[in-house]
Amino acid sequence: MKYYSTNRQAPAVNFKEATINGQAPDKGLYFPEFIPVEEKDYFRQMDRLAMEEVCFRAIRPYTGDTIPQDELFRIVSETVNFPIPLIKVHDGVYTLELYHGNTMAFKDIGARFMSRCLGYFVKGMNKQVTVLVATSGDTGGAVADGFYGIDGVRVVILYPKGKVSRVQEKQLTTYGGNIQAIAVEGNFDDCQRMVKLAFADDDLTGRLFLTSANSINVARWLPQQFFYYVAWMQWADKDHPPVISVPSGNFGNICAGLLARQSGLPISHYIAACNANKVVPQYLSSGQYKPQQAIATLSNAMDVGDPSNFVRIQEIFSHDIGKIKQALTAFSYSDQQTIGAIQFLHSRFRYLADPHGAVGYLALTEYLAKHPGAKGIFMETAHPVKFYDAVEPLIGMEIDLPEQIRSVMEKEEQKIQMPADYASLKDWLLGMN
Numbered sequence: 001m002k003y004y005s006t007n008r009q010a011p012a013v014n015f016k017e018a019t020i021n022g023q024a025p026d027k028g029l030y031f032p033e034f035i036p037v038e039e040k041d042y043f044r045q046m047d048r049l050a051m052e053e054v055c056f057r058a059i060r061p062y063t064g065d066t067i068p069q070d071e072l073f074r075i076v077s078e079t080v081n082f083p084i085p086l087i088k089v090h091d092g093v094y095t096l097e098l099y100h101g102n103t104m105a106f107k108d109i110g111a112r113f114m115s116r117c118l119g120y121f122v123k124g125m126n127k128q129v130t131v132l133v134a135t136s137g138d139t140g141g142a143v144a145d146g147f148y149g150i151d152g153v154r155v156v157i158l159y160p161k162g163k164v165s166r167v168q169e170k171q172l173t174t175y176g177g178n179i180q181a182i183a184v185e186g187n188f189d190d191c192q193r194m195v196k197l198a199f200a201d202d203d204l205t206g207r208l209f210l211t212s213a214n215s216i217n218v219a220r221w222l223p224q225q226f227f228y229y230v231a232w233m234q235w236a237d238k239d240h241p242p243v244i245s246v247p248s249g250n251f252g253n254i255c256a257g258l259l260a261r262q263s264g265l266p267i268s269h270y271i272a273a274c275n276a277n278k279v280v281p282q283y284l285s286s287g288q289y290k291p292q293q294a295i296a297t298l299s300n301a302m303d304v305g306d307p308s309n310f311v312r313i314q315e316i317f318s319h320d321i322g323k324i325k326q327a328l329t330a331f332s333y334s335d336q337q338t339i340g341a342i343q344f345l346h347s348r349f350r351y352l353a354d355p356h357g358a359v360g361y362l363a364l365t366e367y368l369a370k371h372p373g374a375k376g377i378f379m380e381t382a383h384p385v386k387f388y389d390a391v392e393p394l395i396g397m398e399i400d401l402p403e404q405i406r407s408v409m410e411k412e413e414q415k416i417q418m419p420a421d422y423a424s425l426k427d428w429l430l431g432m433n
């Protein structure tokens, strides 16, 4: 399998090169040259197989010959090491809980898969790689956890000091070992600017083997297809495939779902559930794609004004908006509506949703109201405890701390403080060698 750049000004590469490069040199995103298609019968019989087996078979065409089959199977098994249950909320409405991994957000899947692929590639190169990431919260925790203990890979995470939640800061700073957390005296944009300057600094990249672990990396994007296969395995009514509503920000997760559908996975329709950041809903209704400044909301992991993976959705459908609309609908909701949904789900059905999942629920029920007889799934992308300060007052009770969070809250923080300037970061990175 080769990957071309969506800007078409860079050479096609294999999975290994795409993983190491992250973004293509022409600033495009890597996209697979073809989408593999499975036989219809396979999807009928899929629930007889083990989850690892199904996920392995889904990803295998994408890694091609860059990872031996037994090694890939091991990587997939280590990636899907937690349950992904489908739960009935009420008639016709189900939720797939993607948050039972170590950091309790769905990004664990992509981070675990990517870290292990990179670890495998680095072993063959006899070099040490430095993974440099900026995080506003969730991504950094998943990356820290995913890469912890991977030989040959050192991870440096920049986060805005005082601007991530208590739980998130613990998740970033308590690993130690090959994970180093830097509290930057600035905001998320400062962190991102420092990371971008590092990648653009030829002197630095000549001395350190630097790579990123951001969400456009194919090794983080592609394994998110697993969720949709796992949803289908648990879907009882195989004669009536579900619609799936996906809380969306950068559109990586839903784009992986659309890719799986192109491979033949029976999902009848996708719904992009957005908060007040509604570039994509507006695009689908007006035909105009107009990037915006991100608006801060309660579902903050979806506060994205120019979703980077949208170009991949266009690529899947050959940039034909008519085809996109046959597969995808998008809705946008305010924080007030999100709060209403959290309260309604809890008081009426005793289901505790986080703000992202609540947006997913709103979008699913709006779609179902317009399509009588349809049934569907909304994805729950984070555990509500990650947003306890917002959620607890709404439901008037405390949320029990799950084991993953309790253990991390007890650990000691190890972090470096740094002013928000690139020279400090560079000195530190080089001194570290």
Ligand SMILES: *Cc1c(COP(=O)(O)O)cnc(C)c1O
Pocket: 105, 106, 107, 138, 247, 248, 249, 250, 251, 252, 253, 254, 301, 302, 356, 381, 382
């Ligand atoms: C990252 C994230 C999203 C958005 O996912 P995209 O792939 O960027 O669309 C939704 N919910 C949570 C909890 C997230 O962390």
